[in-house]
Amino acid sequence: MRQKVWIAVALAKQARALLLDEPTSGLDPQAASEFSGLLRRAADGGVAVLTTTHDLFHAQQTATRVGIMKRGRLVESLDGEAQIARTDLQSLYLQHMRT
Structure with a gap:
């Protein structure tokens, strides 16, 4: 609140x-x-x-642009609601965190 x-x-x-x-x-x-x-x-x-969040579902439902950060660097950027909606953010996030 x-x-x-x-x-x-x-x-x-x-x-x-x-x-x-x-x-x-x-x-x-x-x-x-x-x-x-x-x-x-x-x-x-x-x-x-501009929001920071670990809630990928919330990001996918509300964002018009999503960036994934790793160790203070932008490693992925998605623009547009359509691109974000058809992307599996969790898999993309985990892929970046494994490398």
């Missing part, structure tokens, strides 16, 4: 960017879905939203 409050404050102040670390951590599925909807509406309104 604190995440929602801070997002509301940022949006009320007409923030142009949101930087979020694990924004759905600790939320139940319904709250996570509502929160994701809030972020989508913000993005549709022109707000840049």
Whole structure:
């Protein structure tokens, strides 16, 4: 709920960017879905939203761009909802972590 409050404050102040670390951590599925909807509406309104997450399902459901980091370096980048939707993010992630 604190995440929602801070997002509301940022949006009320007409923030142009949101930087979020694990924004759905600790939320139940319904709250996570509502929160994701809030972020989508913000993005549709022109707000840049950057999140870090280990929740690959959430990333696949909400992102328009996904990057996979390993040891501080970007090792994979997917652009566009269609490309992200047809990619098995978990397999791709594990492939990069094994090498």
